[in-house]
Amino acid sequence: MGRLPDFLVIGAFKSGTTSLAQFLGDHPQIYMPWLQEPNYFAYEHADMEGSPRPEVERNSVYKRHRARTLAQYESLFEEAPAGALVGECSPEYMRSAYACPRIAEELPNAKLLAILRNPIDRAFSDYQAFVRDSLERAPFGEAIRRPPGIEPGSQYVMTGFYGRQLQPYFETFGADRVKVILNEDLRVDAKHVLDDVCEWLGVDPMPDSAALANQFNVSGRPRNSAVALAYKLRRVSRPWAKPIVPERLQRGVDSILANGLQRESVSPAVRSELIEIYREDIELLQSLTGRDLGEWLRQPAPKATGKVAPRIASVDAASADKSDAESAVSSASPSTTPARPADAPDGPDFLVIGAAKSGTTSLSYYLRQHPDIFFAREKESHFFLYEGQQPDFRGPSDAEEFLPLIISDKARYLECFASAEASQIRGEASVYYMSSPDALRRAIAHNPKMKFLAVLRNPAERSFSAWSHMMRDNREPVDDFLRAFGLEAERREADWSPGFFYESMSQYGEQLAACYEAVPAEQLKVVLYEDLVSRHEEVLAEIFEFLGLQPVDIASERVMNASGNPRFRALNKLLTQRNPVKTTLKRVIPYEAGMAIAQRLASWNLQRRALSEEDRAVLTQRFSEDVTRLEQILGRDLSAWSASTKAGAGTHN
Incomplete structure (x- = not known):
């Protein structure tokens, strides 16, 4: 029998599972396969026949790969180093009625990790992902009212009932084998949260060099038709690109595209409605986890006194008499009150x-x-x-x-x-x-x-x-x-x-x-x-x-203008020094896109140098008085x- 996982990231969708899987996969003692969401346990039983490798799920909107047979599933872990802890991430497991009993039968000793976020923010992020990929056009307040079984829409709200989804896992595996972390905590102090996860998994703390500030699979509304087209192409090309395109390049492309997304927020009216829908389930989740989740049952607090609230977009309820999805969005745009006095001198402020x-x-x-x-x-x-x-x-x-x-x-x-x-x-x-x-x-x-x-x-x-x-x-x-x-x-x-x-x-x-x-x-x-x-x-x-x-x-x-030792000096020279090619590209490529591409290429091309402890001690003494x-x-x-x-x-x- 082939290698099978020691732990599973079981959910929840749009709560940071992609980022969590990437962070864990960067740990030198952990192996995560190239395929996220193999979904092997998410269905009633495994298929008995199929190709030796995971296949594209043709009836899915996103046409993702899926491990339908045990052989396909085992193939994902063939390259795991000896002694490494093996895991995989399939958020479908948490909301699947079949996953818990199948995991208990086939992986009785596995540990189960769930990352959750405020279910209202999760639902809206899920909605925005479909908007981003040109699969959703209705306003959020209208989309969440679609009847069960009508997709997309019904899953926006249903996926956020974490308590009822996790209860079978706690009852089957016990609290010591099920760990729940919060997206909100991960965003505030990723190193601390991940070190705690690593201790629970039995591996060393996360390396200090890990890129824990990055976000993956970002949602939002495309700022223009070009960005929308780019995300359509991304969705269509994903099935064939995922297995063959280097993961770091995929991350770089996703990061560049994310710059073209406009962030929005849920209107107070819709949030109040969803708070009441989720209230009972949040209370159940509190009893399962021992965490105080009262913040999820309140409207977001205003910014501290003396600071003006961020001008981010707001999405109103469908009942607000707005006939068009676009009319429900107020974009982050320059203030109507000029930031600069009319009598200010030319030049910088x-x-x-x-x-x-x-x-x-x-x-x-x-x-x-x-x-x-x-x-x-x-x-x-x-x-x-x-x-x-x-x-x-x-x-x-x-x-x-x-x-x-x-x-x-x-x-x-x-x-x-x-x-x-x-x-x-x-x-x-x-x-x-x-x-x-x-x-x-x-x-x-x-x-x-x-x-x-x-x-x-x-x-x-x-x-x-x-x-x-x-x-x-x-x-x-x-x-x-x-x-x-x-x-x-x-x-x-x-x-x-x-x-x-x-x-x-x-x-x-x-x-x-x-x-x-x-x-x-x-x-x-x-x-x-x-x-x-x-x-x-x-x-x-x-x-x-x-x-x-x-x-x-x-x-x-994003980290800009990093230093280090170039793998290819010709590429480094092209990116960092004045030359005709660079000058010409600056004239034809928009500034933000050009910067994003250049920084991604530069980051890939650099091998980072490290300051020795001996040199550090000398410099620390040298600078101590200053x-x-x-x-x-x-x-x-x-x-x-x-x-x-x-x-x-x-x-x-």
Whole structure:
């Protein structure tokens, strides 16, 4: 007999099962097969005959593969390494009347894992998935009233009765073999939740390097017909692409497409109706799990005082006298009240001033998504640093890679913002502004209300990432990090550009002390890279509030401008350095799509470097005095920067 699973992810649909399966599959001690949702146990009995591999289920709307026979099912686990824990994910099991007894008979020792989310949000996400794939046109309030058996529609609500679905599993397998986690918890602290799951499964905690911020199988309404067509093609091509296209490439395509989806929310009227429908079942689920789920029985709380609620779309009930599904949607769009005063000067209203290799590229990407922000495509123009000058840096490739970025002519600089709408505030990112209080004074002279954003990162990791970045681009001639770190004085003397100054650019205390002398404190906001990664939604809301804007729901899971060692230097050169091909593609490919494609290719092409513990100890000691000074400036404990080991060390921006 072939290998069979040790555990099953049994549901629930649109509750994070795809993300959970991907996270577990990335664990080095866990094997998850290429096919999600084999659904072997979901039917009354297994077929006796069929092809040796899972077959496409022809009568399904999505025409997914399904393991219909025991041989097909066993074939999914043939490549599992010896000693690995084997699992599979089929959300159909939780709502299938046949799955529980069949699993008990054929996998009597298996553990069962369920991930659940607020059933109302789950139902709406399920609905939006069908909207996304052009299979649903009715408003949500109308779709949930379809009679049982009419698809799509009836499953939107029925799938959310978790209590009645899980009760047979608890009664058959016992509470020690059935584990329930919440999507809401996974979104807040994925590492903690997954470590708890790993302990329950009997494997090591999740590796610190795991990409736990990613979301998979995202739902939403396509923003335009092109996105809708792309999702149609995705649905049609999925059956043949799934077994042969590399999983990482599939994830990359899905992530790019997700940027074209508009997020919406359930109207209070429909939510109130569904709360009453689910109330009894939620109370049953609480008794089974011992979890307080009272939050599911309440309307979402308003944003904290002082913050404006996000402008996300709202879907009204079908009874609201709206004749068309589109009329029930209020899109996230620029506010009717202009965000920018009519008398504001030309040019930017805010600047991202540093630090380099601390998340500035990612932050710029996030800010650019806000409908009330125009963010200049020209990054690193450093106008206020070199206004009216002709710098002549002479470091490796400075003439080809750094000098062409600099804009020192005012008229040309202001052209960078010419495409902004009148109501949009304007911003740009130049990461060496933070090292020059004179540049900040010039910016204030240009616009007295100018605001400044600084992102800071563990200085040991920042300096190592900066060196890795230069190595990636074949600009750093010294392949020993600490030796290159110690050459700053020589490089300054030789007129190398600031990107090679790994030490001084990481001394934030010294830089910020000068910054606060140059600009009013209320116009400078400092955030930590670590917070931007771990609490990105909250930090972005704070940044939007600082800029005087309403928070909005944006795609904030992508890491941009990563550093590392290229697998293929030709591809790396094409993606990171100025060249005719790149210039031509920028003119014909929309900015967001181009950025998404480039970052996915770059991420695949890079092998991440790691900062050694010996080098970390040296740098931690070197920066200790400056970090203490920074703690005093910010009024914040930064002792975590002195830890000997740090998650995500060294290479991301």
